[in-house]
Amino acid sequence: MTPAARLAAAIDLLAAVEASPRRPADAIANDFFRNRRYIGGSDRRNVSDRAWGAIRQRLRLSWHFGEFGITAPSARLLLAGHLILAEGWTLEGVEQNYSGERFAASPLSVEERGVLEKLVGRPLVLPRMPDGPRLNLPEWAMPGLIRRFGDGLAAEAAAMEQPAPLDLRANLLKGSREAVLAALVAEGIPATLTPLSPWGLRIADRRPVSGTKTFLEGLVEIQDEGSQLVALLTDAQPGMRVADYCAGAAGKTLALAATMGNRGHIVACDTSASRLEGAVKRLRRGGVHNSECHLLTSGDKWRKRSSRKFDRVLVDAPCTGTGTWRRNPDARIRTNARDLAELVAKQAMILDDASELVRPGGRLVYATCSLLPEEDEMQMAGFLERHPDFTPVPFAALWPALRPDIAAPCPGPYMALSPHSHGTDGFFAAVLQRQPS
Numbered sequence: 001m002t003p004a005a006r007l008a009a010a011i012d013l014l015a016a017v018e019a020s021p022r023r024p025a026d027a028i029a030n031d032f033f034r035n036r037r038y039i040g041g042s043d044r045r046n047v048s049d050r051a052w053g054a055i056r057q058r059l060r061l062s063w064h065f066g067e068f069g070i071t072a073p074s075a076r077l078l079l080a081g082h083l084i085l086a087e088g089w090t091l092e093g094v095e096q097n098y099s100g101e102r103f104a105a106s107p108l109s110v111e112e113r114g115v116l117e118k119l120v121g122r123p124l125v126l127p128r129m130p131d132g133p134r135l136n137l138p139e140w141a142m143p144g145l146i147r148r149f150g151d152g153l154a155a156e157a158a159a160m161e162q163p164a165p166l167d168l169r170a171n172l173l174k175g176s177r178e179a180v181l182a183a184l185v186a187e188g189i190p191a192t193l194t195p196l197s198p199w200g201l202r203i204a205d206r207r208p209v210s211g212t213k214t215f216l217e218g219l220v221e222i223q224d225e226g227s228q229l230v231a232l233l234t235d236a237q238p239g240m241r242v243a244d245y246c247a248g249a250a251g252k253t254l255a256l257a258a259t260m261g262n263r264g265h266i267v268a269c270d271t272s273a274s275r276l277e278g279a280v281k282r283l284r285r286g287g288v289h290n291s292e293c294h295l296l297t298s299g300d301k302w303r304k305r306s307s308r309k310f311d312r313v314l315v316d317a318p319c320t321g322t323g324t325w326r327r328n329p330d331a332r333i334r335t336n337a338r339d340l341a342e343l344v345a346k347q348a349m350i351l352d353d354a355s356e357l358v359r360p361g362g363r364l365v366y367a368t369c370s371l372l373p374e375e376d377e378m379q380m381a382g383f384l385e386r387h388p389d390f391t392p393v394p395f396a397a398l399w400p401a402l403r404p405d406i407a408a409p410c411p412g413p414y415m416a417l418s419p420h421s422h423g424t425d426g427f428f429a430a431v432l433q434r435q436p437s
């Protein structure tokens, strides 16, 4: 492909993302390239890097165009703006590529040229920008993020703009962390031990691992270190009855089975049949023998039958995913204030339902990959008010037994991890104990 054709394809991809604001951009990109198999590997990387560049800077680009009265910039304008503001292109450079020749984007209109001219030489980030675009954070999340980080918000926002490392969890059902590390190294994948999780391995250069023998044989799972710590905190022990209430594709179920040494019983529940199908495959590959999957339906009798039967109930709740913005930069623009309000209500309902399963003296573990107090501490405050038979078990009291060799990574009554402070995705976890009868 010529450079101009690559840019034209990046405009098309960006237009597809803009046209479906509720769909994850990586799913749109997968469809886009599946329908254009003629785009080869290096062209594909170039096209998607360009489109993702503009998606990452969407909030800032909107602000710049808004200064000139353009409230809904087209994909071609957004991409040109990105080239000028973020990549330092000249207007002539843009015009040479928006040439109208075969496979190239059509030439700039007089109006487009007029606006882009004003962007030339401007920095992408200006001190006079409001905090939201300056820090690349959406307005709807600002109150919660300010409450969470206070003066530390700028450093956290900068960390959220960095690419996330690729973290793996060594599957202790198949080998020790050291043995799994050696297997990866033997396949030419250098990795280091993660500092907090006792099972974590970090691939520095984000080299893909899903084709390696180590991965295909179930010795490792892809899982952020923060997510591994949620499983650690659940403290599921051999012989226990455990419910992973929002199991999805079983990321945490797999880790729980490992801490249980495949003994006892785990029920992986979810309302999504397709996610549970993915779970079945992963559990098989991971060598998990002590789990079953249960599809939650309305009027489910299983929940009633299972009342107060479980030693541990993990609720890894659906959330805004603000803690994963390093990996999913498009989620900043895909989610809004109404989504947050709906999720908070949904989390409360799920918590009320799931807590029924906890036996007297057993524990409910609530987790999100959100940095927003509304979904985290405030959600817990509401739950504890509705359920006075549950009491928080402080994180600082739990940690020494789980990782005696390392100081607790955060002080609070709850675990609250963030990209800047802990090098993990943003994860929150609370452990609540039900009164013994």
Ligand SMILES: C[S@@+](CC[C@H](N)C(=O)[O-])C[C@H]1O[C@@H](n2cnc3c(N)ncnc32)[C@H](O)[C@@H]1O
Pocket: 227, 245, 246, 247, 248, 249, 250, 251, 252, 253, 269, 270, 271, 272, 275, 296, 316, 317, 318, 319, 350
């Ligand atoms: C954060 S994801 C879980 C990720 C998973 N635990 C993992 O570690 O890979 C939240 C999950 O909650 C599920 N969910 C949504 N509404 C639910 C409900 N009312 N009851 C149970 N699960 C629900 C979603 O289908 C989704 O799989």
